[in-house]
Amino acid sequence: MFFVNKIKITLFLALLSAPILTQPVWxxxxxxYLIAQNDESPSQSDPNYNVDPTDSNxxxxxxIMDNLANSSLLSLWASxxxxxxxxxxxRGLHPLKTLSIIFMDAGIKANxxxxxxxxxxxxxxxxxxxxxxxEEESNHHNLSDQMIDDxxxxxxxxxxxxEPLLKSGQYDQFMDTLAHVAAQ
Numbered sequence: 001m002f003f004v005n006k007i008k009i010t011l012f013l014a015l016l017s018a019p020i021l022t023q024p025v026w027x028x029x030x031x032x033y034l035i036a037q038n039d040e041s042p043s044q045s046d047p048n049y050n051v052d053p054t055d056s057n058x059x060x061x062x063x064i065m066d067n068l069a070n071s072s073l074l075s076l077w078a079s080x081x082x083x084x085x086x087x088x089x090x091r092g093l094h095p096l097k098t099l100s101i102i103f104m105d106a107g108i109k110a111n112x113x114x115x116x117x118x119x120x121x122x123x124x125x126x127x128x129x130x131x132x133x134x135e136e137e138s139n140h141h142n143l144s145d146q147m148i149d150d151x152x153x154x155x156x157x158x159x160x161x162x163e164p165l166l167k168s169g170q171y172d173q174f175m176d177t178l179a180h181v182a183a184q
Contacts, residue, residue: 049094049147053101057093058108060086061101065111068122076122094142095133096151099178103155109182116179127179131171138169157181 053061063086067079076083090098102112115123137143148166152159161181165174 048092051092053097056089058101058105060089062108065108065115068115068126069111095130095137096147100151100154113179113182127175130175134171
């Protein structure tokens with residue numbers, strides 16, 4: 001029992017520390033960087049939404065989703081360093097741009113739906129951390145109507161399904177909606 005709990009804690013800490021999941025993205029002097037969790041927000045809080053995902057970002061998301069969907073807790077624990085490294089590659093991407101990757105690739109989308117359907121600690125952590133990232137972006141006025149519209153177009157998700165959730169701060173429900181749409 002102790003060993004299983006240690007695996008869960010280690011996995012949680014690994015996912016928690018990955019910037020893809022925890023840190024809001026900002027632009028300062030056109031150079032993206034991440035704000036540490038305890039730092040104050042910068043005076044210039046432009047959203048860094050103009051950075052598009054790269055081919056490498058797609059490969060990293062495919063790797064992360066494949067692990068979340070198909071790996072046991074023990075395998076996830078063993079892959080902690082690689083998953084963390086893959087998450088590091090999302091620096092500079094807005095959370096909506098990162099999430100859009102999921103819906104732009106059929107394999108990633110299928111694994112996202114499978115991971116969400118499993119509802120294990122890995123999915124719960126992924127969902128909660130993205131909800132926190134979206135909340136941070138919203139708190140700093142980095143979740144605009146234009147971004148929501150662009151996300152809807154990129155993913156093919158009807159804007160009327162997601163806009164009310166994002167505008168009202170229902171980020172957990174937004175993530176559940178993404179999972180539901182991915183499963184269809």
